[in-house]
Amino acid sequence: MVSPAIALAFIPFLMTLLIRYRYYFLLFWRAVILRKVQDYLTGLSREERAFQYVMTHSIPGDPENILSTFDAWCSHSEYLSNVGPEKGKILERLISENVPLTVLELGTYCGYSALRMARRLSPNARLYTVEMDEGNAALAEKIIRLAGFDEDTVEQIISPSDVVIPHLRERFEVDKFDFVFMNHWKRCYRRDLQLLEDHNLLQEGSIIVADSVIFTGAPHFMQYAKSCGKYSWKIHRTHLEYFRHIWDGMAELTFVGLK
Template identity: 30%
Template structure:
């Protein structure tokens, strides 16, 4: 999951006060900036350094467009606001890995339109997108979500238990949801192998895990016929802050043995404790993985794809009709 544009966090933006009121979010009031968790409509079309904290006039305008779009859309229920705030509390520097409310609502609408009975998500994090999609699925649907980080997997399980998405929900007075969410803990490829052993196939897949493994995830799903005939894959972050625009030249230079210009002047940005450091070169490396994935899907005769320049780039991938 991409570190979602923390350079857009500015003290001048409107501050929201969210009251946390559940077992997974201790009772307290916490203020946070809109931009901390809400990406602009299309941050990938403006030239910027993803490690920078400077906001240009153009970026400010895009932030305003995002805020307008968000304000003119039907809001998701309060539980999603509380989860965003809780994510910021638990993961103060990487909470932006969660999808924005606007993207979460888009994915929920997509579920309502396509009515998938079985959905796979690679990359749970705190469970926001899983919960948003589950609320849009038809009665009796099951969503399987895979998460490598044990802490995030535990917290998301608690969330799904609290809100009655789990089959084991024991909360009195809480009505069981029509859709079940099952957390599969482990790295993406191992989780896919386990699900394949259970002979599971999916009507929809949301791909939002390790960017370096996007091609491997995609190939495993298609090679093992885990996608139904009318199913689709929605791949997130396929523009990767616009850095994919530099990938072709970098890959040509690498093949020719030339040094990459983007390795100069690295500016480091600290992540959550234990996560190491990010810099522009690291961002560009992951963008190169995404560019390789984009080309791989485009050239795959088994599918049709449309890459949508919204949020941080969403690719909608469907099996080609015979």
């Protein structure tokens, strides 16, 4: 049995941990504990709860308002791993600067980042967004259409990314992608990048943006991007979505050609 004196000696240490990592504890509370409680009480997933809020409080046909409604929910109610407003603005800027005609998104989730990109596309551009979770894909489809984007602008593909990528050319008649946004499972980043290379879906100058390469990180992806000689790269230092005290980052790669 631990003596009271020893127990008391640990109090300053525990307090130091709580103070130093308080934002990570808050993230754990909102993303895990609160989620499980609300799942039990409502019988809905947090994505479904967010969807209901957005459908109730946003203005149809207004992407800016829909994004702001998402941000309000995620900031004040429950945490969703959307790309968020800070990283979303970087994503939009890169779309505007590069003016891609063919865009691939890996990880639609609730449709938030698809809206960010779609509203900056040129009139003749098209976004293909891939989501493996059928429930999330159904919600995202409604959000994207609510914002006013039709299938000629945003086409959703419901399937695992490693199943989709090898068949993109034959199924969707896409020759090359000018812009790729990765926001799905971090462990899949390197695999899917190499699949895009293997199936000749990138061209010189193609931009690949990968979210959350600092938190939670994608070390194998970054090691490959830095060492393979096929990309120039840089990191956009940002914060975790809806947690301005937790650092995160987005990687921007430019394809310079296969060796």
